[in-house]
Amino acid sequence: MSAWVGVLEFDLLLGEVFSLKQKRSVIRPLIAELKRAYAVSVAEVDHQDLHRRAAVAVAVVAGDPAHVTDVLDTIERQVSGHPEFTLVSAHRRLRGPED
Template structure:
């Protein structure tokens, strides 16, 4: 079994309220869930209206498949014009990790 996680630190564009922030973050979370069947949530900076951290986790029996899914998720978020991707954290846990 292989587990991969990503964390996306995002700077949101023309957002002036938490309500506007939700209208940007929720569609990204929903698209990741729908397209890639991964677990996704906003995990930090909930009180700031121009910043967000989205966390993502995926599990697979095939390491190559898992890396491919994580790569595609990262490309999707990086390609969104309404956000600036400040950083991406990636962790990969293989079957022989302690």
């Protein structure tokens, strides 16, 4: 049996957001949407004290590396298409049974 873990970290620049409360109103729905649609783990992992920046990480575990890659590709396309923010960067890591 082998398990593959994929992690995708997003650096996001939020648009018309002027408070941490407004930031939460943008980030929380994104996190809930990704969890619901793809059965992945998602969390805001950095920039919690900045109101116009967010770092969000997504983790996927599967027995097939192609499935992990497909899910992460789909999530990256979905996040990059959101009008509420700009995707500044995305970093991906894939770990397999040999790592």
